Amino acid sequence: MSPALVVLLRLGARSLRLHKLRSSLSILGVVFGVAAVVAMSSVGEGARRETLAQIAALGIDTVTVKPPPPQSGEPTVSLPLGTADSLRRIVPGVRAVAPLRVADLTADAGGRTTAVIALGTTPAYADAARLEIAAGRFLADLDVTDRKRVAVLGASVVRALYPLESPLGESVRLAGDWYRVIGVLQERASPRARGTAIRARDLNRAVIVPLPALDRGASRQADGVDEIVFRLAAPEAVVSAAVVAQALVRRTTGAAPEVVVPREILRQRERTQRVFNVVTGAVAAISLLVGGIGIMNIMLASVAERTREVGVRRALGARRRDVAAQFLVESSLLTVTGGLLGSALGLVGAILIQAFAGWPTAVHPLMLVVALVVALGIGIGFGFYPAWHAAGLDPVEALRRE
Amino acid sequence: MPPAPEPEPPLVALRDVVRAYSRGASRVVALAGVSLEIRSGEKLAIMGPSGSGKTTLLSILGCLDRATAGEHEFEGRSVATLDDDELSRLRNRSIGFVFQAFHLIPQLTVAENVETPLLYEGASLPEWRPRALRALERVGLAHRAEHRPSELSGGEAQRAAIARALVTTPQLLLADEPTGNLDTATGEEIASLLDELHARGATVVLVTHNERLGRRAERVVRLRDGRVESEERR
Numbered sequence: 216m217s218p219a220l221v222v223l224l225r226l227g228a229r230s231l232r233l234h235k236l237r238s239s240l241s242i243l244g245v246v247f248g249v250a251a252v253v254a255m256s257s258v259g260e261g262a263r264r265e266t267l268a269q270i271a272a273l274g275i276d277t278v279t280v281k282p283p284p285p286q287s288g289e290p291t292v293s294l295p296l297g298t299a300d301s302l303r304r305i306v307p308g309v310r311a312v313a314p315l316r317v318a319d320l321t322a323d324a325g326g327r328t329t330a331v332i333a334l335g336t337t338p339a340y341a342d343a344a345r346l347e348i349a350a351g352r353f354l355a356d357l358d359v360t361d362r363k364r365v366a367v368l369g370a371s372v373v374r375a376l377y378p379l380e381s382p383l384g385e386s387v388r389l390a391g392d393w394y395r396v397i398g399v400l401q402e403r404a405s406p407r408a409r410g411t412a413i414r415a416r417d418l419n420r421a422v423i424v425p426l427p428a429l430d431r432g433a434s435r436q437a438d439g440v441d442e443i444v445f446r447l448a449a450p451e452a453v454v455s456a457a458v459v460a461q462a463l464v465r466r467t468t469g470a471a472p473e474v475v476v477p478r479e480i481l482r483q484r485e486r487t488q489r490v491f492n493v494v495t496g497a498v499a500a501i502s503l504l505v506g507g508i509g510i511m512n513i514m515l516a517s518v519a520e521r522t523r524e525v526g527v528r529r530a531l532g533a534r535r536r537d538v539a540a541q542f543l544v545e546s547s548l549l550t551v552t553g554g555l556l557g558s559a560l561g562l563v564g565a566i567l568i569q570a571f572a573g574w575p576t577a578v579h580p581l582m583l584v585v586a587l588v589v590a591l592g593i594g595i596g597f598g599f600y601p602a603w604h605a606a607g608l609d610p611v612e613a614l615r616r617e
Numbered sequence: 618m619p620p621a622p623e624p625e626p627p628l629v630a631l632r633d634v635v636r637a638y639s640r641g642a643s644r645v646v647a648l649a650g651v652s653l654e655i656r657s658g659e660k661l662a663i664m665g666p667s668g669s670g671k672t673t674l675l676s677i678l679g680c681l682d683r684a685t686a687g688e689h690e691f692e693g694r695s696v697a698t699l700d701d702d703e704l705s706r707l708r709n710r711s712i713g714f715v716f717q718a719f720h721l722i723p724q725l726t727v728a729e730n731v732e733t734p735l736l737y738e739g740a741s742l743p744e745w746r747p748r749a750l751r752a753l754e755r756v757g758l759a760h761r762a763e764h765r766p767s768e769l770s771g772g773e774a775q776r777a778a779i780a781r782a783l784v785t786t787p788q789l790l791l792a793d794e795p796t797g798n799l800d801t802a803t804g805e806e807i808a809s810l811l812d813e814l815h816a817r818g819a820t821v822v823l824v825t826h827n828e829r830l831g832r833r834a835e836r837v838v839r840l841r842d843g844r845v846e847s848e849e850r851r
Contacts, residue, residue: 219736219739221742222736222742226724226725229724229725230724233724523720524722526720527716527720527722528733528737529681529705529708530679530681530708530714531708531709531714531733531734531737531781532705532706532708532709532710532734532737532738532785533705533736533737534701534702534705534706534737535701535702535705537705537736537737610681610682611676611681611682614681614716614720
């Protein structure tokens with residue numbers, strides 16, 4: 216920093232301290248403007264990160280096919296098991312296809328009980344859902360063909376049922392049947408439940424068993440499945456794969472299935488996010504405009520008050536630009552202080568929103584840098600006219616002013 | 618001291634300087650053709666009743682204001698050809714101002730007030746304080762360096778202002794009623810200080826209507842209605 220800037224900063228800070236109340240009041244607009252921007256963008260950023268986490272859990276290269284929603288009065292339909300095989304053969308670029316039967320059940324072992332999501336599936340599910348095994352192994356083809364009573368447990372299930380010992384080789388009871396534990400899943404970041412179209416299943420609470428082992432009961436189609444998840448070799452193929460899958464299911468069942476394409480949901484989310492960003496940006500721009508006008512007002516008052524000082528400085532050799540620089544440094548000091556306080560307030564706001572509204576919030580570090588740069592810009596932008604006015608004062612007139 | 622021989626060029630030369638203002642439709646003539654030469658090392662008093670153009674003349678001598686017509690040279694250079702930045706530089710390096718109301722900047726300490734011209738001179742930060750203290754020593758105020766202007770007596774404030782005018786060692790010291798806001802005894806002190814600075818080689822021009830102060834100068838120029846009425850040398 217040049218010595219002149221150091222001196223001007225010191226001088227500016229002192230002039231502002233001279234009118235503590237006035238300076239504090241004048242930066243309130245900037246403080247609240249910046250705080251609003253930081254807090255609102257934290258909501259947007261939180262939503263974005265959550266979406267990304269959910270998409271990552273589901274996989275942007277996956278498609279989930281679910282049966283058509285039941286008509287009123289009719290029993291829930293399920294997808295024929297054969298659909299999974301047909302999909303594997305027909306959809307181009309398929310990497311893994313896994314049929315799923317899903318049931319909310321209670322599991323117990325050694326006197327402990329916990330609510331679980333029972334998933335009946337095939338070995339392909341490990342690849343389709345990106346499962347990682349922490350211990351033991353996943354289902355094998357033989358487990359399915361031989362209808363073995365084996366189970367792979369999610370991390371939370373292990374914690375609930377086997378807090379101390381290793382579950383491998385132990386038995387767990389699910390809907391009256393005993394299963395031998397053959398593997399444990401790696402802990403996953405659990406998706407938070409929020410009303411979104413892509414609520415990812417919490418696999419930490421899953422008990423995964425061979426597809427035929429999960430009893431469907433007599434009331435439903437015996438060979439039906441609740442979901443078919445397939446993963447493609449290339450993420451770009453998801454949309455065409457979804458179209459093919461939809462057509463296939465409609466032909467075999469006579470009703471259009473629900474097809475969930477996380478990648479498309481991500482796209483849609485990004486569009487919504489852009490709208491949110493524009494609205495946030497507009498609100499921010501308005502509040503910062505108001506803040507800037509407050510700064511301009513106070514700087515004009517300050518110049519008017521210190522006209523004689525301007526005259527004295529001009530007599531002592533200050534050029535016009537020296538006078539302008541002095542007032543610009545002062546207005547920038549005001550707004551950057553406002554930006555710092557506003558950022559802090561915005562961070563507190565983000566924490567409060569998360570605590571009380573339950574929305575996830577996240578502050579991108581770049582946001583804070585942007586907030587300070589914008590605050591500096593306001594100081595220079597709205598301080599420009601008062602500074603220019605001060606610089607243009609006639610020295611003789613200015614010295615004569617009381 | 619004998620008058621300097623002719624060959625040496627004057628520090629300041631004014632020839633037929635006119636300064637007129639437009640006030641709406643009317644035209645006010647503050648200076649109506651003033652010619653004046655100021656030599657290095659001189660002490661000159663400009664006197665005259667109020668409205669005679671004293672302060673306007675001082676503003677022009679101080680390069681704060683420009684002549685409407687006529688020639689103004691400083692060290693042989695025509696001031697009219699200088700742009701605003703060059704005039705600022707000239708004021709900073711070559712001219713020191715002392716005002717009737719001291720015009721110290723209230724939020725700065727005495728030393729910081731004295732340092733102000735050094736900011737515009739572009740002096741490197743480490744030399745500021747020693748130079749300011751040297752200037753304060755010259756006016757006998759080094760012990761008040763860390764005080765605020767509001768804590769000074771009138772005489773001390775004017776000493777601080779003189780130190781501020783001297784810190785860039787200007788060729789010309791301009792004082793506008795330097796004792797006008799002071800009681801007689803303190804005014805006498807300031808007058809002596811200016812005499813002393815002059816005796817050590819400073820060129821001093823003071824504007825006053827205080828006869829006692831004016832008579833201490835070796836040359837008195839009297840203005841009336843924007844013209845030089847008389848000039849006496851003693």
